[in-house]
Amino acid sequence: MEIQVDMVQDSIGQMCPMPIAFMAKNVKKLEAGQVLEIRADDEGAHADIPAWCEQTGNGFLGEEPAEGYFRYYVRKKVE
Amino acid sequence: MAEDNNRAAIVVFSGEMDKVFAALIIATGCAAAGMDTVLFFTFWGLNAIKKGTPIKAQSFLGKMMGIMNRGGINRLNTSRFSFGGIGRVLFSKMMRDKKVASLEELLQMAIDLDVHLLACKMSMDVLEISRDDLIPEVEGVVGVASFVKEAANSKIQLFI
Numbered sequence: 001m002e003i004q005v006d007m008v009q010d011s012i013g014q015m016c017p018m019p020i021a022f023m024a025k026n027v028k029k030l031e032a033g034q035v036l037e038i039r040a041d042d043e044g045a046h047a048d049i050p051a052w053c054e055q056t057g058n059g060f061l062g063e064e065p066a067e068g069y070f071r072y073y074v075r076k077k078v079e
Numbered sequence: 080m081a082e083d084n085n086r087a088a089i090v091v092f093s094g095e096m097d098k099v100f101a102a103l104i105i106a107t108g109c110a111a112a113g114m115d116t117v118l119f120f121t122f123w124g125l126n127a128i129k130k131g132t133p134i135k136a137q138s139f140l141g142k143m144m145g146i147m148n149r150g151g152i153n154r155l156n157t158s159r160f161s162f163g164g165i166g167r168v169l170f171s172k173m174m175r176d177k178k179v180a181s182l183e184e185l186l187q188m189a190i191d192l193d194v195h196l197l198a199c200k201m202s203m204d205v206l207e208i209s210r211d212d213l214i215p216e217v218e219g220v221v222g223v224a225s226f227v228k229e230a231a232n233s234k235i236q237l238f239i
Contacts, residue, residue: 015179017107021188024111055112 003061003073006034012041012069019045020052023074027058032078035061041069049074087116087235088226094123094150095158096167096182102239103185109235110192117233118189119226120217121199124239125208126150127186128196134212141207148206152182190216197221 009026011019019040026036038049046063049072053060059075087109091102102118109116120128131151136142157166174181180188190196196217203209203220210220219225230236 013178015177017104017111017185018180018188020111021107021192024113024192052112 003035003037005037005073006030007036009036009038011045012039014040014045015042016044016048020048023049023052024056027074027076030076032076034076036074036076038072038074039066039069040072045072046070085114086229086233087114087237088119088230088233089117089236090119090121090226090238091124091127092122093158093239094126094148094155096155096170097158098239099124099127099152099155100182100185102237103182103189105237105239106194107185107189107192110189110194114235115195116189116192117195117197117229119197119199119221119229122202122206123148125198125202125206125213126155127152127182128198128213128217129208130212130214132212134206134208136207138207144206152186155182197225199223 007026007030009022011022019038019042023036023038030036040049050060053074058077061073061075063070063072087106089102089106091099093099106116106118126148129150131149131154133149134145136145155167156164157170160166171181198213198217198220200220200222
């Protein structure tokens with residue numbers, strides 16, 4: 001996936017609700033339109049990251065599998 | 080930050096580790112979703128926001144209660160299989176082994192995400208808990224009307 005990433009969040013090994021909590025904190029730090037990459041291996045996060053994006057209006061750009069974890073891409077919404 | 084109606088109001092009545100755990104996870108999730116989130120701690124729930132130091136109660140019963148019901152986020156027992164406190168140690172170990180955040184870490188995360196912590200005045204009076212017995216992050220000591228006001232404007236209202 002060809003995506004320009006502005007910040008990377010390592011949530012490998014973290015369990016609910018920490019990947020989501022850190023994602024919320026990190027997205028807050030980004031400028032509108034910037035992209036956060038989240039690396040997570042929690043099965044709950046797999047459903048939760050797109051759900052959080054839908055709830056908050058931020059863009060879920062997709063996911064791709066890596067070795068033992070997934071990369072998720074989230075674009076901060078323009079207010 | 081939160082627009083009107085994008086709020087969550089949660090009553091934490093229980094002081095058991097597992098129930099406080101659920102309350103903190105939901106509160107953290109709400110706050111992460113951009114909701115203005117308030118936790119109202121009342122009765123046994125107050126144990127979760129006590130410093131855990133012995134309280135300065137006045138009456139004999141209040142002092143006894145302070146000893147039996149000392150509180151502090153790391154001193155909460157489980158609602159089942161407590162075995163006089165052993166359950167807490169076992170569950171904490173199981174949670175650590177699974178890399179689940181501890182209650183203390185969750186509370187800190189909730190505070191970092193601007194979850195508001197409020198304490199119920201009436202139950203503090205009954206249990207002879209003073210403001211100084213609570214952690215400094217508690218924003219206020221309030222009554223039922225404050226909860227009703229908050230809950231009436233909230234999409235999510237829970238009693239745990």
